[in-house]
Amino acid sequence: MSAGVARQRVEQSFRVALVQDARTNLREAERWACAIRDASVQQALRKDGVKNSEVRRPCRVMILVNPLSGRGQALQLFTNHLQGMLTEAAVPYTLVITEHQNHARELVKKADLSQWDALVIMSGDGLLFEVINGLMERDDWQEAIQTPLGILPGGSGNALAASVHHYSQSPPAWNEELLLSCGFMLCKGLVGSLDLVSIHLASKQRVFSFLSLAWGFVADVDIESEKYRHVGAIRFLMGTLVRLASLRVYQGRLAYLPINQKPNLPSTPQRPSLLETPCDGKIRAPLDSLLPGLEQPVPESWTVVKAEDFVLVLAIYQSHLAEDLWAVPDATADDGIIHLFYVTAGISRPALLRLFLAMEKGAHLACGCPYLVYEKVQALRLEPISREGVITVDGETVEYGPVQAQIHPGLARLIYG
Numbered sequence: 001m002s003a004g005v006a007r008q009r010v011e012q013s014f015r016v017a018l019v020q021d022a023r024t025n026l027r028e029a030e031r032w033a034c035a036i037r038d039a040s041v042q043q044a045l046r047k048d049g050v051k052n053s054e055v056r057r058p059c060r061v062m063i064l065v066n067p068l069s070g071r072g073q074a075l076q077l078f079t080n081h082l083q084g085m086l087t088e089a090a091v092p093y094t095l096v097i098t099e100h101q102n103h104a105r106e107l108v109k110k111a112d113l114s115q116w117d118a119l120v121i122m123s124g125d126g127l128l129f130e131v132i133n134g135l136m137e138r139d140d141w142q143e144a145i146q147t148p149l150g151i152l153p154g155g156s157g158n159a160l161a162a163s164v165h166h167y168s169q170s171p172p173a174w175n176e177e178l179l180l181s182c183g184f185m186l187c188k189g190l191v192g193s194l195d196l197v198s199i200h201l202a203s204k205q206r207v208f209s210f211l212s213l214a215w216g217f218v219a220d221v222d223i224e225s226e227k228y229r230h231v232g233a234i235r236f237l238m239g240t241l242v243r244l245a246s247l248r249v250y251q252g253r254l255a256y257l258p259i260n261q262k263p264n265l266p267s268t269p270q271r272p273s274l275l276e277t278p279c280d281g282k283i284r285a286p287l288d289s290l291l292p293g294l295e296q297p298v299p300e301s302w303t304v305v306k307a308e309d310f311v312l313v314l315a316i317y318q319s320h321l322a323e324d325l326w327a328v329p330d331a332t333a334d335d336g337i338i339h340l341f342y343v344t345a346g347i348s349r350p351a352l353l354r355l356f357l358a359m360e361k362g363a364h365l366a367c368g369c370p371y372l373v374y375e376k377v378q379a380l381r382l383e384p385i386s387r388e389g390v391i392t393v394d395g396e397t398v399e400y401g402p403v404q405a406q407i408h409p410g411l412a413r414l415i416y417g
Contacts, residue, residue, distance in 0.1 A: 054189055105130040121149070122154045125158070132412065135147065153179050156233050166320060167417065191413050191414065193410035195409050197210075198405060212314060214312070216248070217312035220248070221243050249345045250309070256302060303375075337378070379404070382402070
């Protein structure tokens with residue numbers, strides 16, 4: 001980051017002139033603080049192009065913290081950097097420490113959401129994946145998924161936090177500065193739309209994703225670098241170098257529906273999955289109207305990629321893949337687009353490394369790499385042929401096998417702006 005652009009927090013103390021009584025001075029100070037908070041929110045709401053509403057005031061926030069995320073410092077970071085900020089901004093909150101995998105998923109699936117005006121995650125991206133899928137598994141999912149969601153970076157990837165900061169049109173930020181930026185946005189409480197992507201796995205299970213679907217090099221690095229979690233965000237650089245040393249090529253089939261193409265599905269609609277139609281007959285989640293059954297061929301309106309040898313396939317719907325990986329410079333949280341990247345076999349190790357180094361500044365598409373393809377799509381299907389491999393959704397490993405996905409624009413709500 002260039003000198004002079006970093007945001008700094010400066011504390012000032014004020015005393016109302018000629019007022020000696022402490023209680024009177026405190027009331028006047030609180031009146032000024034309330035006026036400043038309101039003016040800050042109203043100024044943000046009036047920004048050109050911003051389509052935000054505001055979290056109800058006073059808001060009641062549940063903050064879920066994964067104490068093991070990143071380098072195991074999430075709780076300490078919250079206490080040192082955010083606790084005072086939320087108190088000063090008069091944001092009441094309840095802190096919940098997650099105790100095991102899927103704890104957050106189970107909690108929000110059963111919680112009385114009428115008690116909360118927002119759910120905030122202090123972790124990496126995996127905990128938000130749990131929360132979103134817990135909300136979508138509720139009988140009242142349509143109302144539940146409208147609960148505003150907030151993100152505070154406490155992991156090693158922090159892709160959504162970096163994206164949220166980018167959407168605020170602020171200069172790049174990392175580490176504690178990124179945390180303070182996201183904390184400030186939480187205090188403002190501005191809410192916009194968030195696209196979700198419905199992903200069908202070979203077992204008929206369906207999950208909802210807010211960030212990415214990856215196969216090949218990116219998924220390998222994400223999972224294999226877990227062993228370096230103790231070093232923080234640099235784990236991904238270490239994982240990249242290790243995987244480059246023994247670069248793999250995967251065989252598979254890829255097809256997609258371009259963003260401006262009509263789906264042209266067969267006249268017989270896809271039967272809802274078990275998740276969509278539970279035993280009580282109620283529709284539990286939105287129908288994927290763009291997708292045929294996984295056992296059916298893709299419609300003629302889809303584009304089928306001729307290559308079958310891939311180094312990576314990455315579908316991403318936010319601007320950042322990690323704090324320092326600016327994957328889609330012009331993405332927004334609600335642009336209704338799956339940004340599909342794939343790299344075909346034949347690329348050299350140095351060329352692949354140059355792509356990822358360029359991604360730190362969002363310049364990878366300007367590299368002119370003939371093996372890199374970028375498409376804007378609304379649905380896709382990936383069918384691995386290689387027997388071994390890893391597929392990740394929002395950085396979490398899912399069942400390996402055929403997978404397809406479609407975007408649902410603005411299905412959720414996100415605190416940002």
